[in-house]
């Protein structure tokens with residue numbers, strides 16, 4: 284079973300803080316030489332220390348917008364300001380060295396080891412070799428990679444590990460700004476969720492200004508403090524918090540882009556206050572099972588972590604084994620949004636969503652009915 288946790292590592296922190304503008308697009312247009320208008324009069328401000336996600340259909344100008352921040356693409360008109368200063372006043376290599384940049388498939392140098400890949404920017408910035416490698420080793424640990432992977436080459440890593448190296452390399456710039464262009468698109472959905480969780484955890488510690496490009500609405504609402512929905516032709520359709528965009532799409536384009544199940548996605552922003560946990564019968568693996576089980580019983584290991592469900596009227600000779608169990612659904616971690624609780628209840632073979640604490644020990648169960656009642660009461 285896998286926790287359907289939605290840890291939102293918000294860095295916004297103190298609500299009294301007046302947000303500083305880290306990046307500003309002021310009437311920015313990009314027309315490529317062949318006449319394609321990739322970005323059309325884009326104006327928005329990105330607050331310091333937040334994650335802003337550019338989302339929209341293919342070709343709507345997300346990558347072009349992102350690349351105008353580090354001058355990989357020059358605007359045709361308008362200005363991109365970084366901390367109030369037009370990026371066009373900065374020398375491009377210097378500017379780029381000071382802005383972390385992560386792309387799909389990580390874009391690692393294939394003939395350099397993982398450690399040397401991560402050490403590249405510190406070396407370019409004039410650090411000595413041993414200090415740069417030390418810093419690189421620290422960064423591998425920061426992104427959750429074991430030190431021994433440092434001596435491998437990128438081809439000897441899994442896709443998820445490569446993406447982590449890409450993030451470590453971008454963090455090596457030690458800049459307050461991180462640009463991420465579809466960084467997790469090439470990995471499978473489970474690894475992708477892990478990488479998203481990791482990014483949120485890192486962000487809650489580092490508080491960077493992150494601009495993140497994706498075409499995946501789920502990823503956008505999961506990661507973004509703010510979401511900018513772009514439409515084809517490079518026009519900004521809506522800019523707001525994920526909850527605003529899901530609840531009040533400004534027009535049909537945004538409504539259809541964020542999808543029909545936006546009501547369900549909206550549960551990602553509702554807390555689970557008012558949902559009372561119910562007790563559940565638990566049986567430890569290895570222990571004898573009472574003869575007459577009438578209801579579903581939840582099997583737990585010696586640490587109290589859930590292992591699966593024992594169906595009603597089961598007879599088990601000897602101690603309870605994993606093979607006697609029906610696999611469970613997703614787990615709901617206490618304190619996380621309501622969406623996870625509903626998913627846990629709906630995916631449970633017993634109809635009972637398993638609620639766990641931060642150590643993933645069972646603390647109770649909830650039913651879908653209870654959650655729907657809470658949603659109804661709040662309407």
Ligand SMILES: Nc1ncnc2c1ncn2[C@@H]1O[C@H](COP(=O)(O)OP(=O)(O)OP(=O)(O)O)[C@@H](O)[C@H]1O
Pocket residue numbers: 315316317319320321339340341342343344345346347348498
């Ligand atoms: N160098 C270029 N020359 C001409 N047109 C370009 C160039 N780069 C991008 N475009 C066009 O500009 C538009 C926006 O492209 P961009 O890559 O910014 O979109 P995107 O939203 O990131 O797309 P995707 O999600 O497919 O990566 C597209 O129509 C694209 O074909």
